[in-house]
Amino acid sequence: MGQDRSAAISCSCGAYRALVPLSGHSQGNRDVKLIIATIKPFKLEEVREALTAVGVRGMMVTEIKGFGAQSGHTEIYRGAEYAVAFVPKVKLEIVVPDVLVDQVTATIARTARTDKIGDGKIFVLDVEAALRVRTGETDEDAL
Numbered sequence: 001m002g003q004d005r006s007a008a009i010s011c012s013c014g015a016y017r018a019l020v021p022l023s024g025h026s027q028g029n030r031d032v033k034l035i036i037a038t039i040k041p042f043k044l045e046e047v048r049e050a051l052t053a054v055g056v057r058g059m060m061v062t063e064i065k066g067f068g069a070q071s072g073h074t075e076i077y078r079g080a081e082y083a084v085a086f087v088p089k090v091k092l093e094i095v096v097p098d099v100l101v102d103q104v105t106a107t108i109a110r111t112a113r114t115d116k117i118g119d120g121k122i123f124v125l126d127v128e129a130a131l132r133v134r135t136g137e138t139d140e141d142a143l
């Protein structure tokens with residue numbers, strides 16, 4: 001996987017090929033992971049503060065609609081039972097060093113929890129490569 005890092009990044013912009021070292025994995029474990037989490041919208045600020053406190057330095061936030069096991073039918077949103085299949089949620093996308101994954105997922109789970117249905121889900125994915133555009137730093141250094 002490590003040898004293909006510059007190739008992966010040059011797919012989106014060939015000009016970066018020269019900036020991206022091929023040696024990411026030879027410098028130790030520099031794996032980064034993507035955490036995708038859905039949470040209830042009113043929990044966003046609390047979750048953001050808690051994540052900042054454990055060292056998260058960036059995230060993407062998107063307002064989405066979705067459904068889980070109840071297909072949206074029995075979920076309460078802003079005091080009313082939501083009668084349609086999609087319920088408003090906030091999606092977080094957070095790229096973190098491998099070593100932070102457990103702490104970040106635990107923090108989201110603890111902070112977003114209300115003990116009612118629809119509290120959200122957390123998924124963890126591998127990230128092939130990361131690049132800070134301004135400096136050319138890669139992987140963990142790019143976060």
Ligand SMILES: Nc1ncnc2c1ncn2[C@@H]1O[C@H](COP(=O)(O)OP(=O)(O)OP(=O)(O)O)[C@@H](O)[C@H]1O
Pocket residue numbers: 038065066067068069070071087089116117118119120121
């Ligand atoms: N399998 C899935 N794949 C992708 N997104 C999902 C999946 N399940 C849930 N989501 C997203 O997470 C949001 C919240 O899901 P939710 O917490 O209702 O899951 P659940 O399995 O129904 O759990 P609960 O029984 O606690 O409600 C959904 O609105 C949807 O956006």
Ligand SMILES: [Mg+2]
Pocket residue numbers: 067068069070071117118119
């Ligand atoms: Mg649900």
